[in-house]
Amino acid sequence: MAEGEAAAQANLVRVVLPRALVDLFPGAVADTTMDGGTVDQVMRELDARWPGMRDRLVDSRPSIRRHINVFVDGRRVTLDTALSPGATVHILTAISGG
Helix, strand or coil, X not given: CCHHHHHHCCCEEEEECCHHHHCCCCCCCCEEEEECCEHHHHHHHHHHHCCCHHHHHECCXXXXXXXXXXXXXXXXXXXXXXXXXXXXXXXXXXXXXX
C-alpha cells in the first residue's frame, strides 16, 4: 500500500444506521464504512452521501438531536467525540412508549 493510501485510510470507521433512517434515503445502507476523525465528520459524510441525512440527526446548535443516540464502541458520544481508526459508530433512534 502506498503512503498516500495508508494516510487516506487512517480514519476509516464503521457506521451502523437504523432501518427507520435508511428507509428515508434511497440508496442508503444500514452498515457502511467511511472516513471520519470525529462524529461530526461522520455526520457530514453521511449528508454528502445521502443529502438531508445530517438534518435528521443534528439540530441547529449544532448538537445530536434529542431523539437520536450515537454510540462509539458502546459509549454514548457527542459531535465533538474523536474517532479512532476502526471504531464502530452506532446511530440509534430513541424508543418511547408507556
